[in-house]
Amino acid sequence: MPRRKDGEETRNKILKAAAVMFARNGFKNTTNADIVNQCGGINAALINYYFSDKATLYQQAWEYAYSEAVREFPLREKLQKCHSPEEKLLTVIETSLCRNATSDSVVNGMIHHEISAMTGILTDLYARTFFDMQRLLRSIVDEILGNRVPAIEKDLSVYSILSMLLIPIRKIRSMDHRKSESPDFDLSQRIRHVQQFALGGLEKLKQQYEKTDPCSGILK
Amino acid sequence: MPRRKDGEETRNKILKAAAVMFARNGFKNTTNADIVNQCGGINAALINYYFSDKATLYQQAWEYAYSEAVREFPLREKLQKCHSPEEKLLTVIETSLCRNATSDSVVNGMIHHEISAMTGILTDLYARTFFDMQRLLRSIVDEILGNRVPAIEKDLSVYSILSMLLIPIRKIRSMDHRKSESPDFDLSQRIRHVQQFALGGLEKLKQQYEKTDPCSGILK
DNA sequence: ATTATCTATAGATCTATAGATAATGC
DNA sequence: ATTATCTATAGATCTATAGATAATGC
Numbered sequence: 001m002p003r004r005k006d007g008e009e010t011r012n013k014i015l016k017a018a019a020v021m022f023a024r025n026g027f028k029n030t031t032n033a034d035i036v037n038q039c040g041g042i043n044a045a046l047i048n049y050y051f052s053d054k055a056t057l058y059q060q061a062w063e064y065a066y067s068e069a070v071r072e073f074p075l076r077e078k079l080q081k082c083h084s085p086e087e088k089l090l091t092v093i094e095t096s097l098c099r100n101a102t103s104d105s106v107v108n109g110m111i112h113h114e115i116s117a118m119t120g121i122l123t124d125l126y127a128r129t130f131f132d133m134q135r136l137l138r139s140i141v142d143e144i145l146g147n148r149v150p151a152i153e154k155d156l157s158v159y160s161i162l163s164m165l166l167i168p169i170r171k172i173r174s175m176d177h178r179k180s181e182s183p184d185f186d187l188s189q190r191i192r193h194v195q196q197f198a199l200g201g202l203e204k205l206k207q208q209y210e211k212t213d214p215c216s217g218i219l220k
Numbered sequence: 221m222p223r224r225k226d227g228e229e230t231r232n233k234i235l236k237a238a239a240v241m242f243a244r245n246g247f248k249n250t251t252n253a254d255i256v257n258q259c260g261g262i263n264a265a266l267i268n269y270y271f272s273d274k275a276t277l278y279q280q281a282w283e284y285a286y287s288e289a290v291r292e293f294p295l296r297e298k299l300q301k302c303h304s305p306e307e308k309l310l311t312v313i314e315t316s317l318c319r320n321a322t323s324d325s326v327v328n329g330m331i332h333h334e335i336s337a338m339t340g341i342l343t344d345l346y347a348r349t350f351f352d353m354q355r356l357l358r359s360i361v362d363e364i365l366g367n368r369v370p371a372i373e374k375d376l377s378v379y380s381i382l383s384m385l386l387i388p389i390r391k392i393r394s395m396d397h398r399k400s401e402s403p404d405f406d407l408s409q410r411i412r413h414v415q416q417f418a419l420g421g422l423e424k425l426k427q428q429y430e431k432t433d434p435c436s437g438i439l440k
Numbered sequence: 441a442t443t444a445t446c447t448a449t450a451g452a453t454c455t456a457t458a459g460a461t462a463a464t465g466c
Numbered sequence: 467a468t469t470a471t472c473t474a475t476a477g478a479t480c481t482a483t484a485g486a487t488a489a490t491g492c
Contacts, residue, residue: 004464004469025337028249031454043472048456109336115391116332117245123395131396156405156413159392160384167383171335175343176351185376193376196428197421204420205413224443224490251480263446268482445488454479462471 011050013039019061023109027058027119055121062122065106066129069099085143089161089202090195092137096165097191105170112168137161144202148209157202164194231270233259239281243329247278247339275341282342285326286349289319305363309381309422310415312357316385317411325390332388357381364422368429377422384414 017038021030032054036042051057075095082088100108114126137158145154169185237258241250252274256262271277295315302308320328334346357378365374389405 006464007470010470026246026249029246029337032456033454043470044455045457045472046470049470052456054455112336115388115395116329116336117249118395127396134396152405152409153413156410157417159387159389160414160417162392163383163387164380167379167386168335169379172379172382175335175338176347176354185372189372190376193373193425194380196424197377197380200421200424201417202420203424204416208416226490227444230444252482253480263444264481265446265483266444269444272482274481441490441492443488443490445486447486448484450481450483452479452481455477457476458474460471460473462469464467464469466467 007050010042010046013042014047014050014057015061015064018057019065019106019110022058022061022113023065023106026113026117027054027121055119058119058121059125062110062125065110066125069107073098085140086199088140089137089144089198092133092140093161093165093195093198094191096133097187097194100165101187101190105168108166108168109171112166112171115166134158134162141202145206145209149205150209153205153209157205160201161198164198227270230262230266233262234267234270234277235281235284238277239285239326239330242278242281242333243285243326246333246337247274247341275339278339278341279345282330282345285330286345289327293318305360306419308360309357309364309418312353312360313381313385313415313418314411316353317407317414320385321407321410325388328386328388329391331386332391335386354378354382361422365426365429369425370429373425373429377425380421381418384418 014035018030018035021034021038024030025034032044032047035047035057036044047054047057051060073095075092078091078095079088082091111126111130114122138154141154141157141161145157169190173184234255238250238255241254241258244250245254252264252267255267255277256264267274267277271280293315295312298311298315299308302311331346331350334342358374361374361377361381365377389410393404
């Protein structure tokens with residue numbers, strides 16, 4: 001129990017700055033110096049004072065960013081109010097995009113880096129969150145498509161939907177020199193778009209398998 | 221003009237191995253030692269002998285991987301044979317996925333890393349290829365959706381389609397401990413899936429705007 | 441004689457720590 | 467007296483290079 005309280009403030013500053021920088025540049029591309037600069041002139045040794053090492057800071061920055069996103073945009077309660085699987089899908093898409101787009105896309109940024117180059121640091125925590133979302137989507141897609149559509153098609157649908165939730169549009173746009181031409185997207189606009197696009201895709205798939213002989217259960 | 225020819229072979233080995241490693245771990249996370257190990261025991265000093273520095277190797281590895289992919293799966297000729305914008309979309313999706321999935325996903329791996337953390341090394345080359353593809357998709361989507369759908373909806377559609385082309389499914393699956401349960405996707409199966417999913421999404425969007433008053437041109 | 445490969449190492453960069461100093465709250 | 471911050475630096479890691487040695491083809 002520390003008797004001084006100003007340490008806690010510094011610790012949180014570091015945590016927030018670390019999340020931003022790790023999301024932007026990944027684990028190895030972010031130096032301790034980058035993080036303290038992002039804080040605005042904090043001594044670099046304080047990182048190891050508060051977090052003992054960089055890997056621990058990475059882990060805690062992830063936990064912090066993710067729990068903030070979940071707290072701000074809870075999913076469970078919303079899902080329980082849904083009556084149809086389609087409604088559930090819309091809810092998952094909305095919540096995911098909200099979590100990813102706010103808090104400076106920290107959550108999404110870190111996920112994206114983990115996908116391109118796993119650090120090995122997050123594995124447990126990360127699997128619990130990312131693959132839970134994947135499994136949830138899988139069960140919703142299963143309900144929507146029914147049992148006439150083969151499992152592989154459902155798996156592929158999950159990846160298609162996931163990809164739309166994961167793509168870091170801001171980063172891509174910032175790479176384009178002509179970015180300023182078109183204005184930034186409104187989040188609610190994008191949410192509605194992805195919802196409709198996903199529903200449309202699933203409907204199309206379902207139609208394909210409904211057209212075929214209704215008696216032949218296995219198509220594979 | 222070198223009088224010995226065995227150097228060329230070593231140079232190519234390095235280029236291929238570098239592309240694989242850069243695609244797997246990104247620019248900064250890949251060490252020269254990683255690359256020569258991937259070659260199978262080549263002296264690390266040879267990287268600088270043939271490529272002068274790591275950034276040059278990165279650039280040339282990208283050019284090599286990308287040009288191989290384009291050579292194997294040309295797009296231009298195929299597009300000219302298409303009669304409808306829908307056909308064009310199917311062709312772009314097929315070609316993109318073929319390019320990304322073969323040659324060990326090297327092209328896609330490098331793109332994915334560049335998106336999460338731009339190196340600044342590829343900018344020119346990269347912009348020429350990536351944003352060309354984006355603009356091509358934009359023009360096709362424009363044709364498919366017609367002029368009743370607002371531009372922003374079209375931009376969003378391009379990102380949705382792009383995201384499905386970019387998502388590195390193999391990497392994601394390799395992170396999941398339970399991956400072995402379901403078999404790996406057949407590429408042609410995935411191509412057909414993404415094609416239908418994209419078409420379905422676009423159709424749904426188009427329907428939405430056709431339902432509205434046909435006289436009110438501007439919906440925004 | 442020319443090109444390719446290897447050895448050894450300088451120099452840059454970064455993390456983590458030891459030890460000193462400053463600030464806080466009893 | 468305890469906690470927070472700063473200084474200085476050891477040690478690890480990595481890129482790039484100088485210079486030596488080996489292999490090739492005239």
